[in-house]
């Protein structure tokens with residue numbers, strides 16, 4: 001199966017009440033780990049690359065790796081998504097490179113750091129929606145700003161400073177026609193999200209419920225949603241690492257989000273932790289090893305285990321054979337018919 005528009009996956013997830021993990025990648029082993037997990041759990045899946053990943057691995061390598069994944073596993077509905085595009089130009093170049101979905105993060109200015117105005121956000125997002133939908137490509141926007149910084153992108157600082165306003169989210173969706181919207185509910189990018197286990201005071205699930213009530217047709221996205229499991233930090237530290245104690249978003253909280261309309265959940269940090277722990281373990285236990293495969297293989301397996309666990313927890317497992325096959329061309333015709 002060719003790469004599919006992300007909208008097709010999210011629509012099916014909404015109809016069936018589940019969430020879809022969107023895993024970040026930079027290299028072949030990460031893509032292989034995700035696909036192995038998707039095959040084993042029969043999951044539809046979103047693979048995403050940030051601007052940092054695109055410059056690290058180069059679009060041509062990424063595109064061909066993704067096409068290889070689709071060719072090897074035609075039974076898995078697979079969308080290729082740009083994470084945090086900072087400008088329409090970034091999104092357009094991704095579409096030219098074969099991405100079937102893009103995020104236009106107009107919540108920040110083009111520098112990827114400074115919170116922008118609502119008007120700026122609507123303007124750039126709308127521009128991307130017009131061009132993307134004509135090609136059948138899905139668009140995710142962001143309203144409100146997440147805390148933290150990932151791959152050089154993010155407002156940083158206090159995640160409670162720019163929470164999403166549900167009324168503004170409603171206006172944003174109406175004015176732009178976006179397919180999905182990332183909401184800021186107190187989560188942060190990166191490993192260091194919370195100093196203690198988050199509760200209702202720091203994680204505003206009520207905002208998600210209210211946005212979903214106002215926008216039942218727009219898919220909600222949770223960023224900064226790695227769970228940062230203690231077991232993975234412990235492995236890193238047991239083999240020479242020095243990571244301080246930290247808490248992510250508990251899987252149960254994400255499941256609560258899914259019950260309230262969240263359809264895409266971004267996971268990156270957990271996979272980074274799994275890979276690093278596995279590599280450290282080999283280096284520590286077998287210091288004489290120098291074949292990269294001796295540590296990349298266990299790293300890939302460790303990431304696969306995290307992906308499988310998330311796919312099962314988010315409810316996407318088992319749905320791969322049931323997602324309707326929608327091509328970019330068909331999706332473009334649908335947008336045209338609906339006039340958006």
Ligand SMILES: [Zn+2]
Nearest residue numbers: 189223224266
């Ligand atoms: Zn993000």
